Amino acid sequence: MRKIAIINQKGGSGKTTTVVNLGAAVAEKGFRVLLIDLDPQSHTTIHLGLEPFKLEKSIYDVLVNEVSPDEIILETHVKNLFLLPAKIDLASAEIEMVNTIGREIVLREALKKTRSHYDYLFIDCPPSLGLLTLNALTTASEIIIPIQAEFFALEGLTKLIQTVQLVTERINPSTHISGVLITMFDKRKNICKEVAEKVKEHFGEKVFKTKIRENVKLAEAPGFGQTIFEFAPDSYGAEDYKKLAKEILIGGTYEKERAGKRPFKLDHINGTKKTKKKR
Ligand SMILES: Nc1ncnc2c1ncn2[C@@H]1O[C@H](COP(=O)(O)OP(=O)(O)O)[C@@H](O)[C@H]1O
Ligand SMILES: [Mg+2]
Structure with missing residues (x-):
């Protein structure tokens, strides 16, 4: 299973929109996809047409009451x-988990108990770097950071990167930032282009080639409890998320680069290094 957390402590950066529509695009390709709503605001749950207050059990019960995810996954x-849906009680989970031993890895350990198989896991994180987000970081091996193409976009990223590094060093060596996604991009706006350039300067190959364009259909779809592929299949939003899914499926830009580097090293050691043709 590829485990991917969508993280940015800034609210409104496109996390939920990405989790739902990227998840749906990957599911469309025939993979079994599990989404985890780890945000007390329950936006992923609502986006998929569910009413959180009507749910008997939710991710809260997995984290606090040790209920098996299989009993809750819908x-x-x-x-x-x-x-794996959320409702508002998740807001108190961070406090209730304070005295739990291994509180940063509760989600990871709980998921080990799942008997069903999923090919992909996408985790929607809350807009903070608290215990819930830490649980996402220790569960996932790939981290995708969505960045809204706007003025304050890069603020707070240093803190996020430091947090990921600490988790990598101390708890989950396999976790790493695998992709950075520009969201709400409008090529007519200079600010968007500037932010995209800065992000590229900073993250290089990790930036997905696909940018998610600003598209009102993406903002309207949650109100109908539908994915973009149901709500507006011919929209730019649908097109962009399909393209992104393709990039993820072939391993994502950075994943590919990482994988590409390994045989290179081996070739080098074996003395079979090929010279790269210029294109
Ligand atoms: N590409 C886009 N174009 C237009 N609106 C978008 C786009 N992506 C997200 N939105 C809207 O922007 C708001 C914030 O996005 P959301 O995915 O909820 O961010 P987060 O989960 O990071 O808080 C929501 O109202 C959403 O519908
Ligand atoms: Mg959200």
Whole structure:
């Protein structure tokens, strides 16, 4: 299972929109996809047409009451797309978990108990770097940071990167930033282009080639409890998330680069290094 957390402590950066629509696009390709709503605001849950207050159990029970995820995971109306939903009680989970031993790895350990198989896991994180986000970081091996193409976009990223590094060093060596995604991009706006350039300067190859364009259909779809592929299949939003899914499926830009580097090293050691042709 590829485990991917979508993280940015800044609210409104496109996390939920990405989790739902990227998840749906990957599910469409025939993979079994599990989404985890780790945000007390329950936006992923609502986006998929569910009413959180009507749910008997949620991710809260997994984290606080040791209920098995299998008892809570729901089949959504989208084929191959499953959801571990959230409701508002999740807001108190961080406090209630304070005295739990190994509180940073509760989610990871709970997921080990799942008997069902999923090919992809996408975790929607809350807009903070608290205990819930830490649980996402220790569970996932790939981190995708969505960045809204706007003026304050880069603020707070240093703190986020430091947090990821600490988790890598202390708890989960396999976790790493695998991709950076520009969201709400409008090529007519200079600020968008400037932010995209800065992000590229900073993250280089980690930046996905696909940019998610600003598209009102993406903002309207949650109100109808639908993914973009149901709500507006011909929209730019649908097109962009399909393209992003393709990039993720082939391993993502950075993943590919990482993988590409390994044989290079081996070739070098074996003395079979090929010279790269200029294109
Ligand atoms: N590409 C986009 N174009 C237009 N609106 C978007 C786009 N992506 C997200 N939105 C809207 O912007 C707001 C914030 O996005 P959201 O995914 O909820 O961010 P987060 O989960 O990081 O808080 C939501 O109202 C969402 O519908
Ligand atoms: Mg959200």
